[in-house]
Amino acid sequence: MSTVLVTGGTGYIGSHTCVELLNNGYDIIIVDNFCNSSPDVAGRIEQITGKKVKLYKCDLCYDVEKLDEIFKENKIDAVMHFAGLKSVSESIKFPILYYENNVFGTVNLCKAMEKHNVKKIIFSSSATVYGTSSFAPYDETMPIGDVSNPYGRTKYIVEKLFEDLCNSDALWNVVILRYFNPIGAHESGLIGESPKGIPNNLMPYISLVAAGKLDTLTIFGKDYDTPDGTCIRDYIHVIDIAKGHVCALSGITKLSGVNAYNLGTSKGTSVLELINAFQKMTSRKVRCTFGERRKGDIPVVYANADKAYKELGFKAEYGIEKMCIDAWRWQCNS
Ligand code: NAD
Ligand code: UDP
Numbered sequence: 001m002s003t004v005l006v007t008g009g010t011g012y013i014g015s016h017t018c019v020e021l022l023n024n025g026y027d028i029i030i031v032d033n034f035c036n037s038s039p040d041v042a043g044r045i046e047q048i049t050g051k052k053v054k055l056y057k058c059d060l061c062y063d064v065e066k067l068d069e070i071f072k073e074n075k076i077d078a079v080m081h082f083a084g085l086k087s088v089s090e091s092i093k094f095p096i097l098y099y100e101n102n103v104f105g106t107v108n109l110c111k112a113m114e115k116h117n118v119k120k121i122i123f124s125s126s127a128t129v130y131g132t133s134s135f136a137p138y139d140e141t142m143p144i145g146d147v148s149n150p151y152g153r154t155k156y157i158v159e160k161l162f163e164d165l166c167n168s169d170a171l172w173n174v175v176i177l178r179y180f181n182p183i184g185a186h187e188s189g190l191i192g193e194s195p196k197g198i199p200n201n202l203m204p205y206i207s208l209v210a211a212g213k214l215d216t217l218t219i220f221g222k223d224y225d226t227p228d229g230t231c232i233r234d235y236i237h238v239i240d241i242a243k244g245h246v247c248a249l250s251g252i253t254k255l256s257g258v259n260a261y262n263l264g265t266s267k268g269t270s271v272l273e274l275i276n277a278f279q280k281m282t283s284r285k286v287r288c289t290f291g292e293r294r295k296g297d298i299p300v301v302y303a304n305a306d307k308a309y310k311e312l313g314f315k316a317e318y319g320i321e322k323m324c325i326d327a328w329r330w331q332c333n334s
Pocket of ligand 1: 007008009010011012013014031032033034035036037038058059060061081082083084085086101105124125126127179180181182
């Protein structure tokens with residue numbers, strides 16, 4: 001049995017990962033400032049798993065003393081670091097906020113870890129770090145950093161920070177997980193993604209249109225060089241992402257230094273294919289219209305997910321259909 005500190009553990013991906021960790025016999029301690037989640041989520045994690053969750057309200061940027069106390073009070077074996085801001089469009093408007101929260105927050109976390117001699121961490125990065133200099137399928141040998149927005153650059157900088165940390169001290173052990181497009185929700189319908197305001201991402205937008213809470217989905221571009229003219233992404237069930245973290249945690253001790261892995265399905269799905277699958281699986285109509293291309297969108301993004309399978313034993317299990325059903329169940333409960 002070991003204890004994992006989960007930053008951002010009441011958020012979308014963090015909460016699903018907490019469930020998988022508890023189901024696999026780990027103890028967890030959640031640290032979150034609730035800027036994009038609610039403390040109630042901890043109770044829902046307990047309801048799903050029948051296990052206790054220790055929860056602290058703490059901001060990684062500003063509550064440095066509290067963070068130190070948390071490390072003092074608990075015997076922590078490893079950290080999973082989900083806490084961060086994640087909106088590309090918001091990061092373009094408020095870059096300082098993004099650099100402060102995502103980079104400075106991570107620096108504070110690393111300082112506390114170093115002080116308390118906790119040197120194992122799994123970090124939430126993104127496929128966005130591959131940027132525009134390579135093409136799908138993306139694999140981990142490809143260069144990173146040619147990123148077009150501040151959010152993606154904060155992920156790149158934190159990846160480099162971990163590289164430098166591991167070069168300076170061989171006791172640090174870091175797994176970087178580059179997520180492709182996590183969607184779906186827990187089967188219980190008790191936890192899922194709760195975007196504040198009008199969502200930027202495709203799946204939450206589809207769900208809200210299907211529920212009648214938004215009027216029409218605008219499909220950004222219909223003349224891409226893809227089979228149906230719309231962009232292609234690698235959608236992966238959030239439960240698979242969560243399971244990928246558990247595999248990373250059990251594999252981390254066999255690794256040394258910093259290691260990066262894609263978490264994707266290796267399968268591309270177009271915007272139209274996702275809408276059609278959603279309509280079929282839920283029997284709901286999603287009103288759509290075609291609009292202009294969205295600035296910065298890459299036409300085709302999907303993973304080569306072989307490395308995570310070979311080295312961590314992780315392979316995504318669920319298909320688009322289940323992702324749609326689970327997203328819709330969550331929408332109906334929200
Ligand atoms: P989320 O917003 O649902 O969860 C993030 C959590 O972190 C929230 O609960 C928020 O309150 C908390 N938080 C933010 N800043 C904090 C701070 N300074 N101190 C303490 N808590 C803080 O987001 P998510 O979708 O669960 O994403 C988790 C991580 O995965 C993020 O780092 C995100 O950038 C990364 N990621 C997400 C996606 C995606 O599509 N959802 C894709 C790639 C990478
Ligand atoms: N998309 C769309 N309409 C929307 C939101 C997204 O057509 O309202 C498209 C977007 O152009 C992209 C795909 O859906 O091709 C996935 O977008 P999302 O923002 O979810 O993920 P990302 O582009 O960041 O991978």
